[in-house]
Amino acid sequence: MYSIPTQPDPVSVVLRLKSIVPPTVRLWPPTVLLLGDTVAGIAFAGGLAGxxxxxxxGLSAMLPWLALLVGAGCARGVCALLAARVGADAARRTKRTLRAALVTDLLARAPGGHATTGTLLATCVDEVEATDGYVARFLPARATAGLAPLLVIAAAALAxxxxxxxxxxxxxxxLAAMILAGGAAADESRRQFGAMSRLSGLFADRIRALPILLAFGGEQREAERLARASEEVARRTMRVLRVAFLSSGALEFFAALSVALVAVYAGFNVLGLLPFPVPEKLDLARAFFVLALAPEFYLPMRRLAxxxxxxxxxxxxxxxxPDALFAPSTAPVAQRAPETAPRITLTDxxxxxxxxxTPAIRDFSLDIAPGTIVAVLGPSGSGKSSLLHLLLGLAPLSAGRVTVDGVALGEGVTLAPASAWVGQTPLIITGTLRANIALAWPAATAREIEHAAxxxxxxxxxxxxxxxxxxxxxxxxxSGGEIRRIALARALLKPSTVLLLDEPTAHLDPVAExxxxxxxxxxxxxxxxxxxxHxxxxxxxxxxxVSLEPHA
Structure with missing residues (x-):
C-alpha cells in the first residue's frame, strides 16, 4: 500500500493538473462549441437589434431578423448542450484512466505504509471524481475565456x-475580483476537501469493521465519531459557500456595472445628451447591438468563475x-508464463x-524441480506466507535471487501470470457462485466453471x-470449507503451471480436511x-x- 504523500509545491501541482488528462482525450471540441456559442450570441444580438x-x-420587415434571432438562440442551446456532453465524456475517460493508474500503482506496491482501506478507497473514488468538473467544465471555459471576449470586442468595435x-x-x-475571490476560495476549498476525504475514509473503514463494532458494542461511539466528522465537513462546506457567494456577488456587480455604463452611453448618445463630445453618433440599431453584446462579453469569464x-x-x-502516478512512464516488462511446470530456485x-x-526470511535457499510438490512447514511468524507473497510480487526481495527456469525475477516481474493462488483468507465478492469462481479466469466458459467447481x-x-x-x-x-473450496475452484479453473497454497486446510475439521x-x-x-x-x-x-524457523 502507499501512504498519502505530503503536499507538493505549487509548480508541481500545476504540472500534475496538466498531466491528468490522457493524450487520447481531446479538449478542443468543447472549446470550439463554446466559441460557437459566443458567435451565436453575437448573431443573437444582431437579430435582436434588427x-x-x-x-x-411591420412584421414582414422583421421576419428575417426574427429568423436570425430564433436560429441563433437554437444554435446557442445546441452548442451549450453538446459542449456539456463532450466535456462530460472527456471527464469520464480521464477518470477511468486515472482510476486504472491508481489501482495499478496500488497493486504494484509492496505492503507497508499507513494508508487505511478507507483512505485508499476515497482516493480512488472521491478524489478521482473531483477531477470531473475540472476536465468537463473548467478547462474548456478557461480556453474559451481567452478567445471569446476578443470576438465580442471585435464585433462591438465595428458598431x-x-x-x-x-x-x-x-x-x-x-479580473481583480476574480483573482481575489480565487485566492480566498483556494484555502477553504482545500480544507473542505481534506475534511471530506477523511470522512469518506473513516466511513468506509467503519463499514468494513461493522461486524466487530456490533460484537463489542462500539456502534454508538463510532456513530458519534462519524457525526463529529460530518459536522466538520458541514462547517467547512458552509465556509466555502460563503466565499463563493461573496465572490459571485462581486463578479455580478462589476458585470452589471459594465452593462449599465454601456447602456447609459448608448442611450445618451442616441438622444444626443452626452455632456462631452465623442467622435461617433450611434443610431438605434448600433445602440441596441452593443447593449445586447455587453452581457456576452462577460459570459465566458462568468462561466470560468x-x-x-x-x-x-x-x-x-x-x-x-501518489507521486508514481506522475512519474515518466516506462515500458512494462513483458512476462511470458511458462508453458510447462517450471523449476523454481531461490538462492540466499x-x-x-x-x-x-527483523526480516521475515533471511538467507533462505530452495531448489524446486519441475512438477514437484513442496510443503513449507514452520510456526506462525516463520515467513511461510511471505515466501509465497514474494513469488507473487506482494513481498519485497531484499537480498538474494529468485529464478524460474533460469530466468531471474526482478522489479515488476513475478510468477503471478503463471500461478494459481489460494490464500489463507479467500476473497469472496458480492455476486454469484459463478462470478466468484470466474474471478480467476474471466474468459472461462460456463462449462469450464462448473467443471472446476x-x-x-x-x-x-x-x-x-x-x-x-x-x-x-x-x-x-x-461454511469455511465451502469458502476454501471456492478458492480452490478458482485455482483449478485458471490454466496455470504453478500452484501456490497458503494454509488451504486451516480451521477445517478432520473429515473436511x-x-x-x-x-x-x-x-x-x-x-x-x-x-x-501447519x-x-x-x-x-x-x-x-522444508522447515522454516522464525528469526529473532
Missing part, C-alpha cells in the same frame, strides 16, 4: 469603438495522488518489510443452489506446487518438505 429597429416597418473601450476598461476590476471551484477541487485532489533470499527491524468438491452445493446462487461479500450462508486434501492432490498434477501449511496430513502429499 428586429427592434424594424418594428415600425461602437467607444462602447468596446468601455467594456475593456471595466474588465480590469472584474463558476467553474473555478472545480479547478480548486481537482488541484486539492492531485496533491493527494531475504524478505524485509519497510518499517520492521465439481473438481473442487462443490458438487453438493451445486446440486442444492446452482452456479447462480447469490453470495454476499461476507460469504453469508457458506481429508476431503479437501484429496482434491488438492488431484489439482497438483502437472504443476510445480508450494504449500505453506498440517502434517497435507504435508504428507508433498514430494518434499
Amino acid at each position: 428586429a427592434v429597429v424594424h418594428v415600425p416597418a 461602437s469603438p467607444i462602447a468596446a473601450a468601455i467594456l475593456v476598461v471595466t474588465l480590469i476590476p472584474f 463558476a467553474a473555478y471551484h472545480d479547478k480548486q477541487a481537482a488541484q486539492t485532489a492531485v496533491e493527494r495522488f 533470499v531475504a524478505i524485509a518489510y519497510a518499517g520492521t527491524d 465439481r473438481r473442487a468438491g462443490l458438487g453438493p452445493m451445486l446440486a442444492v443452489r446452482g452456479l447462480d446462487a447469490p453470495i454476499d461479500a461476507r460469504g453469508g450462508g457458506l 481429508a476431503a479437501l486434501i484429496e482434491t488438492i492432490r488431484t489439482a497438483c498434477r502437472g504443476r510445480t506446487v508450494i504449500i505453506a501449511t 498440517s502434517a496430513a497435507l504435508a504428507a502429499i508433498a514430494d518434499r518438505t
Whole structure:
C-alpha cells in the first residue's frame, strides 16, 4: 500500500493538473462549441437589434431578423448542450484512466505504509471524481475565456469603438475580483476537501469493521465519531459557500456595472445628451447591438468563475495522488508464463518489510524441480506466507535471487501470470457462485466453471443452489470449507503451471480436511506446487518438505 504523500509545491501541482488528462482525450471540441456559442450570441444580438429597429416597418420587415434571432438562440442551446456532453465524456475517460493508474500503482506496491482501506478507497473514488468538473467544465471555459471576449470586442468595435473601450476598461476590476475571490476560495476549498476525504475514509473503514463494532458494542461511539466528522465537513462546506457567494456577488456587480455604463452611453448618445463630445453618433440599431453584446462579453469569464471551484477541487485532489502516478512512464516488462511446470530456485533470499527491524526470511535457499510438490512447514511468524507473497510480487526481495527456469525475477516481474493462488483468507465478492469462481479466469466458459467447481468438491452445493446462487461479500450462508473450496475452484479453473497454497486446510475439521486434501492432490498434477501449511496430513502429499524457523 502507499501512504498519502505530503503536499507538493505549487509548480508541481500545476504540472500534475496538466498531466491528468490522457493524450487520447481531446479538449478542443468543447472549446470550439463554446466559441460557437459566443458567435451565436453575437448573431443573437444582431437579430435582436434588427428586429427592434424594424418594428415600425411591420412584421414582414422583421421576419428575417426574427429568423436570425430564433436560429441563433437554437444554435446557442445546441452548442451549450453538446459542449456539456463532450466535456462530460472527456471527464469520464480521464477518470477511468486515472482510476486504472491508481489501482495499478496500488497493486504494484509492496505492503507497508499507513494508508487505511478507507483512505485508499476515497482516493480512488472521491478524489478521482473531483477531477470531473475540472476536465468537463473548467478547462474548456478557461480556453474559451481567452478567445471569446476578443470576438465580442471585435464585433462591438465595428458598431461602437467607444462602447468596446468601455467594456475593456471595466474588465480590469472584474479580473481583480476574480483573482481575489480565487485566492480566498483556494484555502477553504482545500480544507473542505481534506475534511471530506477523511470522512469518506473513516466511513468506509467503519463499514468494513461493522461486524466487530456490533460484537463489542462500539456502534454508538463510532456513530458519534462519524457525526463529529460530518459536522466538520458541514462547517467547512458552509465556509466555502460563503466565499463563493461573496465572490459571485462581486463578479455580478462589476458585470452589471459594465452593462449599465454601456447602456447609459448608448442611450445618451442616441438622444444626443452626452455632456462631452465623442467622435461617433450611434443610431438605434448600433445602440441596441452593443447593449445586447455587453452581457456576452462577460459570459465566458462568468462561466470560468463558476467553474473555478472545480479547478480548486481537482488541484486539492492531485496533491493527494501518489507521486508514481506522475512519474515518466516506462515500458512494462513483458512476462511470458511458462508453458510447462517450471523449476523454481531461490538462492540466499531475504524478505524485509519497510518499517520492521527483523526480516521475515533471511538467507533462505530452495531448489524446486519441475512438477514437484513442496510443503513449507514452520510456526506462525516463520515467513511461510511471505515466501509465497514474494513469488507473487506482494513481498519485497531484499537480498538474494529468485529464478524460474533460469530466468531471474526482478522489479515488476513475478510468477503471478503463471500461478494459481489460494490464500489463507479467500476473497469472496458480492455476486454469484459463478462470478466468484470466474474471478480467476474471466474468459472461462460456463462449462469450464462448473467443471472446476465439481473438481473442487462443490458438487453438493451445486446440486442444492446452482452456479447462480447469490453470495454476499461476507460469504453469508457458506461454511469455511465451502469458502476454501471456492478458492480452490478458482485455482483449478485458471490454466496455470504453478500452484501456490497458503494454509488451504486451516480451521477445517478432520473429515473436511481429508476431503479437501484429496482434491488438492488431484489439482497438483502437472504443476510445480508450494504449500505453506501447519498440517502434517497435507504435508504428507508433498514430494518434499522444508522447515522454516522464525528469526529473532
